Amino acid sequence: MNHVSDEGGHIRVLIIEDDLRIAEVNRRFVEKVNGFEVVGIAANQEEAKDQLELLQPELVLLDVYFPDMNGLEFLTYIKDQHPTSDVIMLTAAKEVDAVVDAIRYGVFDFITKPLIFSRLQQTLRSYQDFRKKVYALKKEGESINQEEIDQLIHGSGLKGAKENRPVKGIDRITLEKITAYLQQTEEATTDQVSKETGISRSTARRYLEYLVAMGEASADLSYGVVGRPERVYRRDSKAKG
Template sequence: MSGSTLQAEETVLRVLIIEDDERIAEINRRFVEKVPGFSVVGIATDEAQALETLEVLEPDLVLLDIYFPDTSGLELLRTIGQKHRQTDVIMITAAKEVDAVREALRGGAFDYIMKPLLFSRLQETLLRYKAYQHTLLTLRQEKAGVSQEEIDALLHGAGKKEASSSGNAVSLPKGIDKLTLDKIVHAVLEAEMPLTAEQTAKRVGVSRSTARRYLEHLIAEGRLQADLSYGDVGRPERVYRKKK
């Protein structure tokens, strides 16, 4: 397949909602499915349903309440951490106790969001989680180890916020600068052919690893598309272009 490209399929992240109030669960479902790249695969309203659906569906992400008539969401969080290690959790709850927040974070929750849930707040977290997953996937595929900068980006992805042209707050992970991001976007959009991370780096004047991090962030945001390019020699290389 010399000189050809193979489109990389965008991973859809599978979400399970564990919430005892069916009305709130339905609202959460609608919110999640408004964010590109996420699909709700199930809703559980009690402990038995939660344990069964976790086992059967093996979701990527769980939206988890704390208060249930027959259990605690913090207990379910511990169970997920022990038995479903590939599943991440975002707490969505009315619990305001400091100890509950502390236990949720110590238990590995990706985020802790207070009710009543605002779509903008959930969207911010889901986009950050999507970027986190893309970064993990890229690091697994391309590197045997990670740098301190890359670890910092994973751990502190909540970073800063920049105002969009519409006036809404848009979350940018730590290590993603608005000016550099705009340069990366411009370089890819102006190119006649898809660009590799190295080609992008040369056009913008940054390192290859920096260019790749920004490009993967743009993939996670749905602003660019990644393909695999098969050259004459060597392994397939990831290339980036404007999303169709």
């Protein structure tokens, strides 16, 4: 067990990235943040499995696309075989499905390339805070109250950073307009949002799926009069207010 054993110790990081030049840049970025140490770089699936077993890192920086594996599928391997290793995805993939899958599989964060140091630093600081909270809670005993649970879930990682996170391709004004429309109508389809906001249907769908990925909305399939299914989006009740 390697998880949160020492509040003041270095956080050991494994980088899984097939482009060694990018891996070296990421290593330098990580080690510019006080408290983090890169203990290994793996360029393929075999190396990644070996180093996970040998190094037992607290944190893994994982790419999505490799010649011999899919990073999202390998994420499930990490969660199954090395559940005490947390994961941050670093990838050029910007597809909504990839982001949503990564969140569902339990990544701490998902950052797109080219990597911006300030964005990575923000996430690493959030991860440090998360570990300190876990360390403090374990020192206090086995019990945990609702407020402490809320701080762990909403104060770190994807949920904690979503309000201030700059996202390429997402315009804040358009996002707020769509969010307000969902708030007002309770539920809406892609076509309805497109007509109301004056944006294309594909753009409307991208914004709606972004809201779902960030936990600000939910989506269900609805079957119309002709039996053709379409996604209906609703403002998440927990995010209202």
